[in-house]
Amino acid sequence: MALIGYAQTQGWLGAAANTAVQTQPGLYSIERFVDGDTIVVNMDGKKETIRMIGVDTPETHKPNSPVQCYGPAAAAFTKNLIGSSNVRLAADSKSTNRDRYDRLLRYVYLPDGRMVEQELITNGYGFAYLDFPFDKSGDFARYQDQARAATKGLWGNCKPYRLDSGRWQTNNQ
16 A cells, blocks of 8 residues: 555556556445445445444434434535545454344445544544444544543534433434
8 A cells, every 4th residue: 555655646657546546346436325324335236235333423314203413414524524435345343244224334444544433433423333342342432532522523512412222312403
């Protein structure tokens, strides 16, 4: 990857390197953005719904539920963060492959290596979703504690509260 980083700074060679990074196997194009923590990708010609592991963003259009505070902001953040980039998906050794809605559970990475889930939690657009075991749960809990202490995003603009289950949620808009 260091060679690609170097090549990206070298004019036409940089353009070729960027194209190579965007089209390399293992990167998937976005078909659509569902909300802040769910996307649909084109996986070898098949549309696959991806639920991001370990993050829960406020609801924007869950059936029979009102829009929650910071839900639209979280959805816009995810859309702007990923943009037209292709994404790399990674499974988790402690997580199941699919959730009860048959969505593929994956970490989502940008071509530059940043993890979308980490960006959401660190910037206060989502909560660490710690109900199920996953490899990065300790890191995600720490990112959430830091965002909460700094009143970032929903922590400073909403009234997050804990459910009896221990999960965090925001108030309705």
